Amino acid sequence: MSSIQWQFPRALEDEAIYILRETAAQFERPAILFSGGKDSITLVRLAQKAFYPGKIPFPLLHVDTGHNFPETIEFRDWLVETLGLELIVRNVQDSINQGKVKEETGKYASRNALQTVTLLDAIEELKFDACIGGARRDEEKARAKERIFSVRDEFGQWNAKMQRPELFDMLNGKINIGENVRVFPISNWTELDVWNYIREEELAIPSIYFSHEREIIERDGMYWPFSPYLNTTEEEVPFRSKVRFRTVGDMTCTAAVLSEADKLEDIIEEILAAKISERGARIDDKRSEAAMEKRKQAGYF
Amino acid sequence: MDVLRITTSGSVDDGKSTLIGRLLYDTKSITQDKMEALQAASKRKGLDFTDLSLLTDGLIAEREQGITIDVAHIYFSTPNRKYIIADTPGHFEYTRNMVTGASTAQVSLILIDARKGIVEQTYRHFFIACMLRIPHLVVCINKMDLVEYDEARYNQIVEDFQQLLPGSFYDGKEVKCIPISSLYGENVVTRTEKISWYKGLPLLEFLEEIQFDRNDRNHPARFPIQYVIRPKTEQFHDFRGFAGKIASGSFSVGDTIVSLPNEQKSKIKSIEKFGEQLQDAHAGESVVITLEDEIDISRGNLLVKEGQPQPEGLREVKAQICWMDQNKLTPGKTYLLQHGPTRIKSKVQQIVNVTEVTTNRIEEKTEMGLNDIGRIVLKTAQPVFADKYEINPANGTFILVDEFSNATVAVGFIE
Numbered sequence: 001m002s003s004i005q006w007q008f009p010r011a012l013e014d015e016a017i018y019i020l021r022e023t024a025a026q027f028e029r030p031a032i033l034f035s036g037g038k039d040s041i042t043l044v045r046l047a048q049k050a051f052y053p054g055k056i057p058f059p060l061l062h063v064d065t066g067h068n069f070p071e072t073i074e075f076r077d078w079l080v081e082t083l084g085l086e087l088i089v090r091n092v093q094d095s096i097n098q099g100k101v102k103e104e105t106g107k108y109a110s111r112n113a114l115q116t117v118t119l120l121d122a123i124e125e126l127k128f129d130a131c132i133g134g135a136r137r138d139e140e141k142a143r144a145k146e147r148i149f150s151v152r153d154e155f156g157q158w159n160a161k162m163q164r165p166e167l168f169d170m171l172n173g174k175i176n177i178g179e180n181v182r183v184f185p186i187s188n189w190t191e192l193d194v195w196n197y198i199r200e201e202e203l204a205i206p207s208i209y210f211s212h213e214r215e216i217i218e219r220d221g222m223y224w225p226f227s228p229y230l231n232t233t234e235e236e237v238p239f240r241s242k243v244r245f246r247t248v249g250d251m252t253c254t255a256a257v258l259s260e261a262d263k264l265e266d267i268i269e270e271i272l273a274a275k276i277s278e279r280g281a282r283i284d285d286k287r288s289e290a291a292m293e294k295r296k297q298a299g300y301f
Numbered sequence: 302m303d304v305l306r307i308t309t310s311g312s313v314d315d316g317k318s319t320l321i322g323r324l325l326y327d328t329k330s331i332t333q334d335k336m337e338a339l340q341a342a343s344k345r346k347g348l349d350f351t352d353l354s355l356l357t358d359g360l361i362a363e364r365e366q367g368i369t370i371d372v373a374h375i376y377f378s379t380p381n382r383k384y385i386i387a388d389t390p391g392h393f394e395y396t397r398n399m400v401t402g403a404s405t406a407q408v409s410l411i412l413i414d415a416r417k418g419i420v421e422q423t424y425r426h427f428f429i430a431c432m433l434r435i436p437h438l439v440v441c442i443n444k445m446d447l448v449e450y451d452e453a454r455y456n457q458i459v460e461d462f463q464q465l466l467p468g469s470f471y472d473g474k475e476v477k478c479i480p481i482s483s484l485y486g487e488n489v490v491t492r493t494e495k496i497s498w499y500k501g502l503p504l505l506e507f508l509e510e511i512q513f514d515r516n517d518r519n520h521p522a523r524f525p526i527q528y529v530i531r532p533k534t535e536q537f538h539d540f541r542g543f544a545g546k547i548a549s550g551s552f553s554v555g556d557t558i559v560s561l562p563n564e565q566k567s568k569i570k571s572i573e574k575f576g577e578q579l580q581d582a583h584a585g586e587s588v589v590i591t592l593e594d595e596i597d598i599s600r601g602n603l604l605v606k607e608g609q610p611q612p613e614g615l616r617e618v619k620a621q622i623c624w625m626d627q628n629k630l631t632p633g634k635t636y637l638l639q640h641g642p643t644r645i646k647s648k649v650q651q652i653v654n655v656t657e658v659t660t661n662r663i664e665e666k667t668e669m670g671l672n673d674i675g676r677i678v679l680k681t682a683q684p685v686f687a688d689k690y691e692i693n694p695a696n697g698t699f700i701l702v703d704e705f706s707n708a709t710v711a712v713g714f715i716e
Contacts, residue, residue, distance in 0.1 A: 006302070006378070006380065007302040008302070009302045009303060009304045009383050011303070011304050011585060012304065013587075014546060014585055014586050014587040015587075017546075017587035018527070018545075018546040018587050021527040021528045021544055021545070021587070022527060022642070024528055025527055025528050025600055025642065048575070049574070049575040050544070050587070051528075051530060051544075052530075052573075052575045052576055052589070053530070053532050053534070053536070053537045053540055053542075053576065054530045054531065054532040054537075055532065055534075137373075137374045137376070138375075138376045140359075141356065141357070141358075141359030141373070142359045142360065143359075144357070144359050144373040144374050144375065145359045145360055145371050145372070145373055160360050160362070160370075160371065161360075161362060161370060161371070163371060164708060164709045165397050165398065165400070165401040165625050165709050165712070166401060166709070167400065167401055167404040167698070167700055167709075167712045168404045168405060168698055168712075169405075169546070170639055170641070170698070170699070170700050172639065172700060172702055172707070172709045174637075174702055174707040175707055176707065187374070188304075188374065188376070188385055190376045190378070190383075192378065193383070274332065275332055275333040275334075276332050276333055276334045277332040277334055277335050280332065280334035280335075290361045290364075293359070293360060293361055
């Protein structure tokens with residue numbers, strides 16, 4: 001079947017805009033958690049729509065691990081400039097320098113888990129009471145359990161067994177000082193919904209989503225982007241190939257897929273035919289069966 | 302493309318997870334890596350089959366205990382529509398999570414084990430579907446393979462189920478019954494020779510055909526204001542727009558509106574969506590409305606249309622509620638009543654009665670605890686502009702929030 005038949009269900013846009021407006025109305029200081037990936041780019045467009053012709057009433061918060069793809073950072077700065085948004089950046093490197101977290105070592109070293117500490121520090125410092133994230137329930141089984149307004153305690157912890165019931169479209173954002181709420185406006189979207197939305201709305205996205213030639217290494221049956229941040233062994237020799245990324249995390253935890261897809265239509269066709277899920281290319285999820293749930297308990301978004 | 306929301310319910314071990322797994326598997330929505338992970342996890346647990354429930358039981362505690370605790374949302378699509386399944390727990394102690402998952406559903410799918418027939422949980426799930434007035438009810442009689450695809454057994458269960466209908470919300474409505482075997486995928490996505498005596502559609506084909514007429518679009522117009530947009534920029538210096546999602550009915554440019562509670566009138570100047578000018582907008586749409594006059598409107602006000610039935614400003618709210626908190630409901634205590642974007646202080650005046658949902662028996666009680674469903678009377682500090690749930694569901698519900706714990710302690714349906 002052709003992707004052209006697959007339209008974006010506009011009811012999901014109405015729902016997301018409703019959630020963003022509730023967030024603006026119920027909280028003092030919300031922020032959008034912005035990674036430069038397709039989901040957070042989608043959030044920015046939805047926020048534009050929710051408050052137009054007014055400005056987006058939230059800043060963007062980017063927790064920069066220092067291991068990002070340079071293309072993503074370039075895109076981030078371009079987007080912020082073009083749309084006149086407020087961007088706040090906090091660096092994992094600072095948390096390392098302060099001795100709050102310790103760099104992992106070894107072949108699989110990544111800063112992915114460390115960013116939780118930087119995020120929680122930023123929330124405390126900037127007094128954010130709501131953090132809007134682009135997480136989707138279809139990504140991962142622990143995320144499938146999460147509410148749209150997800151309350152976190154002052155340590156950022158998610159208590160899966162103590163979630164507030166969420167009924168109809170009534171959202172309860174009442175919290176005590178020190179707590180905060182993670183807000184997920186695109187909970188009910190799937191990867192395909194996001195791509196169809198990007199296509200129909202003609203949104204710009206970082207170039208790494210499209211097929212391009214880059215240096216990679218093969219490890220554990222996956223293609224890892226070669227970078228100075230990756231600890232390689234002698235046998236792991238980088239080579240060049242045409243690849244693209246389905247998800248944008250760090251250069252140390254995001255695997256590439258071999259692909260010739262250089263247009264949105266081709267990407268959508270590729271996803272429809274894909275045998276591997278989106279997070280199948282996320283090395284951070286492979287650490288254990290409950291990797292995501294455990295990270296969320298610790299305060300990950 | 303439309304979205305069909307389904308809630309699934311059933312008793313423990315009646316094959317609910319397998320059914321969902323089957324729907325996903327047969328619509329090619331489980332990718333290879335997820336399937337491999339499932340196989341590996343099943344093996345680690347010492348099972349000699351692939352346990353599809355591991356796909357939906359996403360929490361460590363659920364996998365440990367082999368039960369579903371909280372709602373999981375699961376997605377799949379056909380070229381025709383997008384499906385959202387709220388997979389709800391079967392255990393009585395998680396009734397509140399069943400209600401949570403069911404609250405947005407257009408279809409309630411109840412599973413029955415063909416060997417066991419109607420069990421206590423079936424009554425509970427049927428009661429919840431009736432309470433919420435979920436438009437469509439589908440009963441899947443599962444594990445037909447274990448009763449040798451016996452038509453008589455199926456007919457017996459269908460007959461038993463039909464005994465529940467008289468006098469209920471589904472009295473006189475079409476209730477679809479389908480004999481299936483989720484384990485072998487029979488009548489889930491594809492037909493089976495083994496149940497050739499069944500002439501109806503398999504489950505997925507039936508779901509594809511469901512017409513969910515947006516009844517809320519025919520109800521009187523209700524527009525709760527969420528947020529006032531005032532850019533104060535050079536270009537939009539005088540712009541003052543009222544943002545919200547239309548709860549029910551439709552609004553058109555030129556309509557005379559009344560703002561509640563202050564009862565001010567004006568005409569709709571424009572209806573906008575991200576700068577696009579619309580002539581009219583309908584239930585479910587998130588829009589911005591501007592008015593011809595500068596009247597005092599803010600979050601929590603409700604716009605209705607002149608000439609249509611208007612909601613009464615209730616100072617005393619009679620409602621059926623489902624209590625959702627560990628702490629018991631305390632008569633005389635104040636709770637925040639959240640109706641749409643409005644929060645109003647309210648006091649519980651009286652617990653009228655509590656329903657034993659498996660027998661439908663109404664009991665006089667003076668307290669309500671976790672998962673109890675009953676009727677109460679609340680006194681409110683300001684009028685609540687709600688409709689009766691049975692007349693206009695979109696404007697007929699509320700939640701109660703505990704002022705001290707901030708917890709959502711109840712959901713209510715206005716009577």
